[in-house]
Amino acid sequence: MSDAEVAGGVKSVASALDVLDCFVSDEELGVSEVARRLGVAKSTAHRLLTTLVSRGFVEQDAASGKYRLGIHLFELGQLVLQRNELRRRSTTLLEELRELSGWTVHLSIAQGADTLFLERLPTLRGMKVMREFRRRWPLHATSSGKAICAYDPEAAAARIEAGFPAFTPRTITGERAFAAELARVRSRGYATSREELMDDLASVAAPVLDLHGVAIAAISITGSVSELADARDRQVRLVTAAAKRLSQVMLTPDGAAPH
Known part of the structure; x- marks a missing residue:
């Protein structure tokens, strides 16, 4: 060759x-x-x-x-993560979110048609319900992916072009349903996933936005379906507040959220 x-x-x-x-x-x-x-x-x-x-x-x-x-x-992958500015600036904020919510916390970005998890801060109960952890999942099947796609037309277009594989009976499998879901995310400011990726797995996510309102990442918290149902309003408030804080952090040169 x-x-x-x-x-x-x-x-x-x-x-x-x-x-x-x-x-x-x-x-x-x-x-x-x-x-x-x-x-x-x-x-x-x-x-x-x-x-x-x-x-x-x-x-x-x-x-x-x-x-x-x-x-x-x-070794190279660890260096990439350590040197990633988004991940580095979010560390303290994500730790606080895990402590306050009691759920497993993720920081993710769009990578082509997929959700790529840059960081995962697990809890024991979160690990039990998320039986298989991968760094990469299709955007349409995760709350993080839907939160990103709702505020990033390029990510949404990439997922539409790639199609909508089903993981459970609740997974979105069509472009019309996907578009309707993204509209709901934009109207609420957050996304949810309820047994769309795995049985009994639920999550809520909010987008991290740049100066132009385009999603550069998403923060999510993951637990069981019953946990989300019992404390949904509180978890939504926590994750949306964390995403807004990180959006502010990423807009400042020194990485500190403005007061």
């Missing part, structure tokens, strides 16, 4: 990144599976994997011979 430029980049680098993307949905893969997914020869896939292993981006299991993502990616 040559290093010919492809769309302003380098083909071999793009191929190596494609290898890493193969592991998004699978913990371990063999050479043959990677080759099949990339549409390349096994020898090419093996060279790419060997190169990534040499730099710590991929590891090979000695017993099975299969490959998995390497610890060096974790």
Whole structure:
């Protein structure tokens, strides 16, 4: 494989990144599976994997011979999170929200058609109800994603183009229903999700807005359906107040909310 430029980049680098993307949905893969997914020869896939292993981006299991993502990616990922200004400025505020609400707290942004969680501050009861935590979920299935899409037309358009996969019988699965839900979010100033992603999982989220009223992130709190029903008004007040504070923080050069 040559290093010919492809769309302003380098083909071999793009191929190596494609290898890493193969592991998004699978913990371990063999050479043959990677080759099949990339549409390349096994020898090419093996060279790419060997190169990534040499730099710590991929590891090979000695017993099975299969490959998995390497610890060096974790190190780089931690640096990305530590250096992210939005996450750094929100730390104290999110800790306060978790203490006041008693729920698991998330800070998220839109990444293409998905909700990407930059931060998660868990509580024990929140961990019990959210049985599977991923950093990335489709925007239409989370309260954070709906809060962002209601105030970011580009994010909403990306989700519409990608479609609406169902996770439970309550998941939004059509463009008309999605548009109606976003209109409700804008009228209330917050979004909710009730068993749209997982059974018994409920959440409430509010957008973090920039100077032009476009969502740059969302803050959410997550618990069980019964917990949301019992204390919805209070949780809504807490999460909307936190999102407004972070919006103000992000508008100030020193990161301090104006008095």
